[in-house]
Amino acid sequence: xxxxxxxxxxxxxxxxxxxxxxxxxxxxxxxxxxxxxxxxxxxxxxxxxxxxxxxxxxxxxxxxxxxxxxxxxxxxxxxxxxxxxxxxxxxxxxxxxxxxxxxxxxxxxxxxxxxx
Amino acid sequence: xxxxxxxxxxxxxxxxxxxxxxxxxxxxxxxxxxxxxxxxxxxxxxxxxxxxxxxxxxxxxxxxxxxxxxxxxxxxxxxxxxxxxxxxxxxxxxxxxxxxxxxxxxxxxxxxxxxxx
Numbered sequence: 001x002x003x004x005x006x007x008x009x010x011x012x013x014x015x016x017x018x019x020x021x022x023x024x025x026x027x028x029x030x031x032x033x034x035x036x037x038x039x040x041x042x043x044x045x046x047x048x049x050x051x052x053x054x055x056x057x058x059x060x061x062x063x064x065x066x067x068x069x070x071x072x073x074x075x076x077x078x079x080x081x082x083x084x085x086x087x088x089x090x091x092x093x094x095x096x097x098x099x100x101x102x103x104x105x106x107x108x109x110x111x112x113x114x115x116x
Numbered sequence: 117x118x119x120x121x122x123x124x125x126x127x128x129x130x131x132x133x134x135x136x137x138x139x140x141x142x143x144x145x146x147x148x149x150x151x152x153x154x155x156x157x158x159x160x161x162x163x164x165x166x167x168x169x170x171x172x173x174x175x176x177x178x179x180x181x182x183x184x185x186x187x188x189x190x191x192x193x194x195x196x197x198x199x200x201x202x203x204x205x206x207x208x209x210x211x212x213x214x215x216x217x218x219x220x221x222x223x224x225x226x227x228x229x230x231x232x233x
Binding site (some may be wrong): 033035037043044045046047051085095101102103104105106107108109 | 208229
C-alpha cells in the first residue's frame with residue numbers, strides 16, 4: 001500500500017535559518033512520482049517539484065533543494081535562508097504509475113513558521 | 117499561464133441542502149481530479165475523470181456525484197449535506213501523455229471552501 005509520512009507536524013525557525021522538511025514514503029510500485037506542494041495561509045496548493053522514481057539526482061531551485069534517496073525511501077526538502085513568506089504548510093505526495101490509479105496520496109503536511 | 121478555475125470560491129449551505137462545485141481545467145488538459153481537505157488535514161482523493169469517463173474513485177460518499185463534460189469542465193454534486201462535509205474542495209487537472217497512465221503533474225485550483233451550517 002502507498003503511504004507518505006511527514007513526521008514533523010510543525011517547525012518554527014527564525015528568518016535566514018535553513019530548514020529541512022522530512023518525507024518518507026512507502027510503495028510497492030516500481031515506477032512512481034514524488035511531489036512537494038506548498039499551501040500558504042490563503043489555502044491554494046502550489047506545485048513545487050516532481051521527481052520520478054528513476055531519477056535520484058538532487059535538485060536545487062533558488063533557495064529550495066530536494067534530496068531524493070531511494071535507498072531510504074526519503075524525499076527531503078530544504079529551504080535555505082528561510083524567509084517569512086515561506087511560512088506555509090508543505091505537503092509531500094506520492095503517485096504510483098502502475099498500481100495507484102489516478103490518485104495522489106498526500107502526507108499529513110508540515111506547518112512551517114518563519115519568524116522575522 | 118492559465119490555471120485551474122474553480123467556482124464558487126466560497127459556499128455556505130445548510131444541512132440537507134445540495135451544492136454544486138465547478139471546475140475548469142487548464143486548457144488542453146484532459147484529466148480532472150477532485151480532492152477534499154478537511155480542517156487541518158491533508159487532501160483526500162475523491163474521484164477523477166479522463167476524457168469524460170470516470171478513471172478512478174477514492175473515498176467519495178455516495179451522496180456525492182461528479183461528471184466531466186464535453187468541454188472538459190467538471191462538476192461535483194453534493195446532496196444531503198452534513199456538517200462533516202465542511203472542507204476545502206480542490207480540483208486539479210493534468211494532461212495524460214502516455215497512454216492511460218497518469219504521468220503528469222496535477223495542477224490544483226484555488227479550491228472551494230464549503231461551510232455547512
